[in-house]
Amino acid sequence: MSRAPIQDVPVAEHPIRLGQFLKLAGLAEHGAHARELLEAEEVQVNGRLETRRGAQLRAGDVVAVGGQRARVASFH
Template identity: 35%
Template sequence: MKEIFIKTEYIKLGQFVKFINLISNGSDIKSFLHQNTIQVNGEIENRRGRKLFNGDQVKILGLTYLIKNN
């Protein structure tokens, strides 16, 4: 599990995917979500605006990330 530190209260899923360099443009998130399964806290998520808070676990492409506030 990889810890990802954010400085704000939350980060949106679309911003998060860009932050971890899985997409280069924010406009690519729609197609990325259609082509890949993303789980947030064990549930499949396809909303790019889903807010991720401290302690949330995100699983993408077989890797799990833990959101932590800085």
């Protein structure tokens, strides 16, 4: 089974909080959904379980939820 491709998501300001990034990347529908995903331990950052909504992400960090993956990218 192959892993899902990583979607680059440009972020204007670094660092960005995980809850915000989940919404921006389309991995969560809204803030409450982001919180539910984190509480259910369904979110990984760089391959490690993350449960803190306020965890700070920087360019290059990869967030995975279910079969979807998104990487924090800088605006060019």
